[in-house]
Amino acid sequence: MPGLDHQGWPVDVRRRSVCRDDMAFMSKPIGPVIITVCTSCREAGVERADAPGRRLFESITAAAGDGIVVRPTQCLSVCKRVCTVSLSAEGGYTFLFGDLDPDRDAPAIVAMAAACGAADHGFVPWKERPEPLKRGIIARVPPPNWSPDDGGAPA
Numbered sequence: 001m002p003g004l005d006h007q008g009w010p011v012d013v014r015r016r017s018v019c020r021d022d023m024a025f026m027s028k029p030i031g032p033v034i035i036t037v038c039t040s041c042r043e044a045g046v047e048r049a050d051a052p053g054r055r056l057f058e059s060i061t062a063a064a065g066d067g068i069v070v071r072p073t074q075c076l077s078v079c080k081r082v083c084t085v086s087l088s089a090e091g092g093y094t095f096l097f098g099d100l101d102p103d104r105d106a107p108a109i110v111a112m113a114a115a116c117g118a119a120d121h122g123f124v125p126w127k128e129r130p131e132p133l134k135r136g137i138i139a140r141v142p143p144p145n146w147s148p149d150d151g152g153a154p155a
Contacts, residue, residue: 092122
């Protein structure tokens with residue numbers, strides 16, 4: 001039976017060995033970074049076929065290179081933030097961005113995906129993100145394998 005940490009959560013010995021604050025080992029995300037694009041994102045009165053989310057998906061697909069997977073989804077449930085994408089990879093942070101421009105932000109999104117793939121735990125600090133992704137952040141979700149005692153992001 002595992003013990004409890006200072007917050008009362010069960011201590012997982014395997015996780016604990018990977019997630020200590022003073023650890024020298026940092027892990028990169030496993031596999032490709034996945035860009036998921038909401039293709040139904042649109043403003044009121046715009047037909048689904050003309051949705052800016054569909055245009056954003058096509059732009060990102062055209063700009064993406066090796067090591068990046070682009071996939072559509074019908075909804076990311078962030079309808080007030082038209083043109084929304086998530087960036088995720090196994091073992092890496094998941095980022096959710098909205099208010100993107102389908103005609104100009106695809107290169108920045110692909111650059112961010114590449115940075116996530118190269119960063120420890122997929123974490124890209126705000127100051128290192130492409131300019132269009134310094135705004136529009138909706139969520140930053142840590143990976144299951146990153147859970148230091150203080151809850152801080154990788155340094």
